[in-house]
Structures are given as C-alpha cells and as structure tokens.
Amino acid sequence: MDLAFTKEEQAFREEVRSFFRDNVPPDTRRKLVEGRHLSKDEMVTWWRILNKKGWGTSHWPTQYGGTGWTSVQHYIFNEELQSYPAPQPLAFGVSMVGPVIYTFGNEEQKKKYLPRIANVDDWWCQGFSEPGSGSDLASLKTKAERKGDKWIINGQKTWTTLAQHADMIFCLCRTDNNAKKQMGISFIVFPMKSKGVTVRPIQTIDGGVEVNEVFFDDVEVPYENLIGEENKGWDYAKFLLGNERTGIARVGVSKERLRRIRDLASKVESGGKPIIQDAAFREKLAACEIELKALELTQLRVVADEGKHGKGKPNPASSVLKIKGSEIQQTTTELLMEVIGPFAAPYDVHGDDGSNEAMDWTAQIAPSYFNNRKVSIYGGSNEIQRNIIAKAVLGL
Amino acid sequence: MDFDLTEEQRLLKDSIDGLLTDSYDFESRKKYMKEKGGWSKAVWGKLAEQGLLGLPFAEADGGFGGGGVETMIVMEALGKALVLEPYLATVVIGGGFLRHAGTDAQKAAHVPGIVDGSKTLAFAQLEKNSRYDLFDVATTAKKKGDGWVIDGEKFVVLNGENADTLIVTARTRGNRRDTTGIGVFLVPANAKGVTKKSYPTQDGLHAADITLTGVEVGSDAAIGNPDDALALIERVVDEARIALCAEAVGLMDESLKTTVEYIKTRKQFGVAIGSFQSLQHRASDMFVAAEQARSMSMFATMAGDFEDARERSNAIAAAKVQIGKSLKFVGQQSIQLHGGIGMTMEAKIGHYFKRLTMIENTFGDTDYHQRRVADAGGLV
Numbered sequence: 001m002d003l004a005f006t007k008e009e010q011a012f013r014e015e016v017r018s019f020f021r022d023n024v025p026p027d028t029r030r031k032l033v034e035g036r037h038l039s040k041d042e043m044v045t046w047w048r049i050l051n052k053k054g055w056g057t058s059h060w061p062t063q064y065g066g067t068g069w070t071s072v073q074h075y076i077f078n079e080e081l082q083s084y085p086a087p088q089p090l091a092f093g094v095s096m097v098g099p100v101i102y103t104f105g106n107e108e109q110k111k112k113y114l115p116r117i118a119n120v121d122d123w124w125c126q127g128f129s130e131p132g133s134g135s136d137l138a139s140l141k142t143k144a145e146r147k148g149d150k151w152i153i154n155g156q157k158t159w160t161t162l163a164q165h166a167d168m169i170f171c172l173c174r175t176d177n178n179a180k181k182q183m184g185i186s187f188i189v190f191p192m193k194s195k196g197v198t199v200r201p202i203q204t205i206d207g208g209v210e211v212n213e214v215f216f217d218d219v220e221v222p223y224e225n226l227i228g229e230e231n232k233g234w235d236y237a238k239f240l241l242g243n244e245r246t247g248i249a250r251v252g253v254s255k256e257r258l259r260r261i262r263d264l265a266s267k268v269e270s271g272g273k274p275i276i277q278d279a280a281f282r283e284k285l286a287a288c289e290i291e292l293k294a295l296e297l298t299q300l301r302v303v304a305d306e307g308k309h310g311k312g313k314p315n316p317a318s319s320v321l322k323i324k325g326s327e328i329q330q331t332t333t334e335l336l337m338e339v340i341g342p343f344a345a346p347y348d349v350h351g352d353d354g355s356n357e358a359m360d361w362t363a364q365i366a367p368s369y370f371n372n373r374k375v376s377i378y379g380g381s382n383e384i385q386r387n388i389i390a391k392a393v394l395g396l
Numbered sequence: 397m398d399f400d401l402t403e404e405q406r407l408l409k410d411s412i413d414g415l416l417t418d419s420y421d422f423e424s425r426k427k428y429m430k431e432k433g434g435w436s437k438a439v440w441g442k443l444a445e446q447g448l449l450g451l452p453f454a455e456a457d458g459g460f461g462g463g464g465v466e467t468m469i470v471m472e473a474l475g476k477a478l479v480l481e482p483y484l485a486t487v488v489i490g491g492g493f494l495r496h497a498g499t500d501a502q503k504a505a506h507v508p509g510i511v512d513g514s515k516t517l518a519f520a521q522l523e524k525n526s527r528y529d530l531f532d533v534a535t536t537a538k539k540k541g542d543g544w545v546i547d548g549e550k551f552v553v554l555n556g557e558n559a560d561t562l563i564v565t566a567r568t569r570g571n572r573r574d575t576t577g578i579g580v581f582l583v584p585a586n587a588k589g590v591t592k593k594s595y596p597t598q599d600g601l602h603a604a605d606i607t608l609t610g611v612e613v614g615s616d617a618a619i620g621n622p623d624d625a626l627a628l629i630e631r632v633v634d635e636a637r638i639a640l641c642a643e644a645v646g647l648m649d650e651s652l653k654t655t656v657e658y659i660k661t662r663k664q665f666g667v668a669i670g671s672f673q674s675l676q677h678r679a680s681d682m683f684v685a686a687e688q689a690r691s692m693s694m695f696a697t698m699a700g701d702f703e704d705a706r707e708r709s710n711a712i713a714a715a716k717v718q719i720g721k722s723l724k725f726v727g728q729q730s731i732q733l734h735g736g737i738g739m740t741m742e743a744k745i746g747h748y749f750k751r752l753t754m755i756e757n758t759f760g761d762t763d764y765h766q767r768r769v770a771d772a773g774g775l776v
C-alpha cells in the first residue's frame with residue numbers, strides 16, 4: 001500500500017496543469033469559478049483546444065483517438081481539469097454516445113461520427129428520460145416504427161440537457177411492443193434539425209435553462225442510423241451508464257469549491273470578523289473537507305483497482321461515489337450560501353447565459369445551490385444507487 | 397499509488413484471520429472474559445507463537461520489522477473477532493514508546509517479554525481533567541537523586557489491571573497545561589506507592605484507575621527526554637489512533653455482515669425483512685459509511701509515515717472524525733435493524749456496538765478531532 005504517485009505521474013500532473021494554465025481562456029475559468037454558465041461558443045472553443053492537443057477523447061481506445069493513459073493518469077487529468085477549473089468535455093458526445101458507437105457501431109458509423117464528436121462539430125444530446133420514465137427508464141414509450149428504409153419516430157423526451165445547442169441526439173426508442181420492456185428498445189441517432197423535432201425549454205428553479213423537452217412528430221430517420229442491433233438498445237444504455245465510474249464523484253469540482261469557500265469566508269464578515277474565524281462555521285467546513293478526503297481515497301481505491309484488474313463489469317463502488325459525491329457537492333453549495341448570507345437574495349431576471357455580467361457574482365450563489373439539488377437526482381437517483389448497493393453488494 | 401497488500405501482507409492477514417476463526421468465536425470469547433484478568437493467556441500465547449506480538453519491532457530488537465500496514469491488518473482482524481487481549485496497550489502503545497525512544501537497555505529489558513507474550517503493558521495517561529488533551533498533565537515527576545518521584549492519579553488505564561509495566565506521563569516542570577516539561581516513565585506495576593482500582597469496561601475489556609503516591613523510579617525509567625516528551629507522546633498516540641481506526645473498520649465490517657445476514661433471514665409479514673426497501677437503503681448507507689471509514693483508515697495508516705508531524709496529525713485527526721461518524725451510524729443502525737434481539741447481551745451485535753462506541757471516545761472523539769482539523773486550517 002502506497003499513496004504516493006510515481007515520478008512519472010507527478011510529471012504528468014505538472015504537464016496537465018501547465019497546459020491548462022497556458023490554454024484555458026481566462027474568462028472561461030473565471031466564469032466557472034463564479035458559478036456562471038458558459039456560452040456555447042466558449043465551451044466549443046475550449047473543447048477544440050483540448051481536441052487539438054489530443055486530450056479531448058482521452059479515454060477512447062487509441063485507434064479512435066484516445067491517449068492510452070493509465071487509470072491513474074485519467075484520474076489525474078480529471079482532477080486537474082475539475083479543480084483548475086476548466087469545462088469538462090461534453091459528456092453526451094465524448095463519454096456517452098462515442099463509446100457506444102466505437103463499441104457497437106459499424107465501420108461507416110465510426111468514420112462518420114467519431115471525429116465530429118471529438119471536435120464537437122456535432123453537439124450531441126441524450127434522449128433517454130421521458131415524462132413517464134424517470135428512474136424506471138425501461139418503461140419508455142417513444143416509438144420508432146420501421147417503414148422501408150426508414151424509421152418513423154413519435155414520442156417525447158424530457159430533461160434533455162442543452163438540447164438547445166444540439167446538432168444530434170441519441171435516442172432510446174421502443175421498436176418492439178410485445179417483448180419484455182427491456183428487450184424491445186433500440187438505440188437510434190439523428191439530427192436535431194430533422195423535420196418534426198421540437199425543442200421546448202424547461203426553466204429550472206435556479207432560473208436557468210439547461211434542460212428541455214424534446215417532441216418527435218413523425219420524424220423520419222434513415223434505417224442505417226440504428227446503432228448496433230435492433231432491440232438491443234437497453235444493453236447499450238446500460239453500457240453507456242456504467243462506463244463512467246469514477247468521474248461522477250466530482251472530487252475536483254468539490255475541491256475547487258471548498259477552496260473558494262475558504263477564500264470568501266476570509267473576506268466576508270460576520271460579527272465584526274471574517275466568518276472563517278467563527279468556530280461553528282469552520283468546523284462545518286472541516287467536516288465537509290474530511291468527507292471529501294474520504295471520498296477521494298475511495299475513488300483512488302476504485303481507480304487503482306481498475307488499473308490492476310481492468311474495467312470489466314460496472315463496479316458497484318461507483319454507487320458509493322455517486323451518493324457521497326453528490327451529497328458533498330450539495331454541501332459545498334450550502335456552505336457558499338451560508339457565507340454569502342443575506343446577499344444571496346438578489347435575483348438576476350435575465351438568467352445567466354454567459355453574456356450578462358451586470359449582476360454581481362454573488363447573484364450566482366443561490367442559483368448554484370438550487371441547481372445542485374439535481375445532482376442527487378440525475379444519473380440514477382441516490383435512491384436508485386442504494387437499490388444497486390443493496391442488490392449487487394449486499395445481496396438483499 | 398497502490399492499495400493492494402504485498403504477498404507477505406496477504407499471508408499475515410490469512411494467518412491471523414485463520415487463528416481467530418479457530419479460536420475466537422463468540423462463545424469462546426464469553427469464556428475468555430471469565431478468565432482471570434478478563435482475557436485468554438492461551439490466545440495471547442498463540443499470538444506470540446505466530447510472531448504477532450513482535451510484529452512492529454525491529455529485527456535487531458527481536459521483532460519482525462513490520463510497518464503500519466502490518467499493524468492495520470492485525471488490528472482489523474482483532475476488531476472483526478472482537479478480541480479482548482491487550483494488543484493495543486502492549487504492542488501498539490507500549491511497544492511504540494520503546495520503538496521510538498527507548499534506549500537499548502530499555503528495549504532489552506522490555507521487548508523480549510512483549511514478543512514472547514510473558515509481559516503486558518499499560519499506558520497511564522488520562523487524568524481527571526485532561527480529557528483528550530495529551531499535554532494536560534497534573535501528575536508530577538520530581539527529581540530525586542538520579543531518578544524521580546511520581547505523584548498523581550490516572551484513570552481508565554486499559555489493561556491497567558493486568559499489566560506488568562505501566563507507562564506513565566508525568567510533569568517534570570511547569571504548569572498543568574504547559575506543552576513542555578512532560579516526561580514518559582516506565583513504572584513497574586508492583587512498585588511501592590502504586591495502587592489500583594480495577595473494573596471491567598463497557599465493551600468487556602478491563603481497565604484500572606491508578607494512584608501513584610511517592611513512587612520512586614530510577615534514572616533509567618524515563619523514555620525519551622523527561623522534560624520534553626510531548627512530541628513522542630503525540631506520535632505514539634497517533635499510532636494508537638491509527639490502530640483504533642483499523643480496529644473499528646474490522647468491527648464495522650462484521651457488524652454490517654451480521655446485520656445483513658440477520659435481515660435476510662428474519663421473517664415478518666411472511667417475508668424476509670431485508671426485502672423491505674427502507675431496510676435495504678439503511679443497509680446500503682451502512683455500507684457507504686463503512687467504505688468511507690475503510691478509505692480513511694488506509695489514509696491514516698499511510699499518514700503514519702508522513703515526515704511532517706503537523707500533516708501527519710491532521711490526517712490522522714481527519715481519519716478519526718470519519719471513523720467516529722461512520723462507527724456511530726453503522727453501530728446504531730445495526731442495533732436498529734436487529735430490532736429487539738439487538739438489545740440483548742445474548743446477541744453478538746450489541747457487543748460490537750459497545751466496542752465501536754468506546755472507540756469513538758478513546759484518544760479524542762469526533763468533535764475533538766474535527767476542531768483540531770478546523771483549527772489547523774482544514775484539509776484541502
């Protein structure tokens with residue numbers, strides 16, 4: 001047992017860190033620190049810088065443009081990225097649909113889609129959840145009917161993150177009504193500008209518009225847009241969701257936020273002195289930092305295990321990472337609320353699309369708190385994660 | 397970065413797990429409790445035979461040169477089996493003082509007896525008003541000739557009833573809460589002026605309140621600098637905290653396992669109660685708590701070797717906080733999920749809960765260590 005990183009790994013960390021220092025646009029970084037949203041342009045600009053460096057699709061197999069890094073290198077890269085902070089690669093493309101295509105897609109699909117995913121020539125969004133299918137995803141109803149060399153798609157998706165920016169969607173559609181609910185689903189991709197696709201924004205409690213409803217009304221999609229085999233979509237969806245294991249803990253994100261809390265708490269006064277000097281506050285902050293340290297170690301254990309024994313099947317430990325990671329993220333936003341106190345109140349009616357900087361940055365703290373309630377709901381709610389642990393680990 | 401055990405460490409784990417599986421089921425434990433002193437000399441002998449009592453000592457001193465990871469492996473196993481024998485007091489703490497600061501003569505006098513199982517030690521540190529502050533020492537050691545005369549009262553000295561030798565913290569100069577002027581002294585348990593009031597503890601161990609009245613010791617009694625041994629005390633107590641973290645992980649593992657087995661078999665309303673989602677989620681939360689504790693136990697073990705004393709102490713304090721929180725949750729919920737049977741002395745789960753609970757209040761509780769981390773400027 002040894003906690004130390006090797007000399008090579010430390011050098012790698014330096015390389016990553018200095019690359020971020022030299023290449024992340026300062027405005028992009030500042031907005032992330034202040035909890036502001038970024039514009040589409042700002043995100044795409046950064047991702048293309050990353051892709052040019054060859055790090056945009058770091059975890060892909062090398063023949064598709066991956067880096068061939070070890071588990072530990074991926075961990076270091078993610079941690080540095082999150083804690084710099086710089087925008088993370090667009091998960092829907094790079095982490096979700098990309099791996100499904102290079103694992104289950106045909107050669108033509110790989111050639112057509114992968115380079116465009118890597119360079120974010122196409123912005124992808126995810127068509128999984130439906131109004132009646134949240135945690136019970138397999139009950140989804142959006143229908144794809146085969147007509148000659150086409151699919152005709154009808155139905156509705158919801159919670160579609162950043163669909164307003166998207167060029168492409170990957171969609172779970174029901175293609176067999178008679179099979180068991182998991183067995184009649186197919187994985188189909190198509191352009192968002194197809195006729196019959198309508199996007200309706202959903203405003204969330206933070207005032208932002210990150211998610212959308214997406215309606216399909218007789219959308220015609222070429223048959224060849226099916227990925228993998230017909231009616232095997234559920235397997236691909238499970239593969240996709242189990243693919244991302246350690247990133248979900250978002251340790252780097254919470255680390256960065258805790259540093260910010262410390263910084264702000266030494267400036268904001270309470271009782272005539274900086275709030276960091278308040279023993280009760282300081283202990284709450286320490287408690288959160290300790291939880292995060294434990295999570296970081298748990299994550300390193302999973303990373304080390306992957307490095308030794310390969311990725312294999314989804315690891316139930318990822319449920320621990322999801323539960324604790326989301327709880328800690330939420331605690332950090334609570335602590336920020338506590339620091340800012342009464343100045344949390346002013347509300348920016350224009351929302352924040354990255355362009356309006358008229359409002360003081362303190363206006364982002366309450367929205368960030370409201371917005372972060374989602375992290376224990378999405379990606380398999382924390383209750384679903386507990387079901388997974390009970391079943392897969394404890395055998396209940 | 398590596399969390400795996402080496403081949404030798406795996407063998408060590410197998411050997412102690414095997415020994416305890418053979419000789420330490422819950423029924424045997426009840427018998428050991430009734431033996432004189434409250435633990436089994438036979439089991440202690442077996443631990444000695446397997447070299448476990450000499451584990452952390454240097455080979456030159458008659459030991460096996462084990463490090464922090466080896467102690468972690470042993471303590472986890474001892475926790476899992478709810479072992480009563482005074483490994484912490486004798487090998488980890490007593491041995492720790494000798495290893496870190498003992499003279500060759502002191503080591504020659506004490507280490508062989510520890511290694512072969514013929515002698516046990518106890519750490520007489522806690523005082524009426526010291527609570528968790530290691531520097532808060534009212535007991536005095538006054539110079540007399542080449543030696544010292546020790547006066548004071550020590551409380552809840554684990555293994556104090558049975559130990560052959562006491563390791564006593566006492567002040568050679570200054571005031572009660574000064575951080576300098578504190579010494580560590582080896583005192584034979586049968587020295588003139590040592591009186592003991594012995595009792596069992598809540599978790600089935602044995603302790604004693606010890607009064608030292610005009611106890612005379614020689615010039616060779618002091619371990620380390622008699623005027624400035626706080627850093628030594630902190631180092632050894634940090635190692636005791638690390639060991640307690642590992643013991644707690646073993647206890648939590650067994651508590652969770654026992655509880656999950658129980659809710660799989662206990663039937664109500666015609667089904668196993670483990671089929672109810674509220675209980676499944678509780679058990680999942682226990683698993684999460686136990687895993688977080690395991691991570692921090694490993695962290696503490698590795699922090700034991702940190703060069704920087706402040707960094708080391710801060711990391712170990714953080715681990716003790718996580719372990720404290722996790723053990724409270726796992727312990728309490730183990731009882732809750734067992735229901736009424738968990739309230740009985742007859743079921744083993746309550747005994748795990750009691751040992752876990754006592755660990756929280758040993759060498760600093762959760763609040764104490766959380767404050768230490770907060771005052772040290774946090775952990776990020």
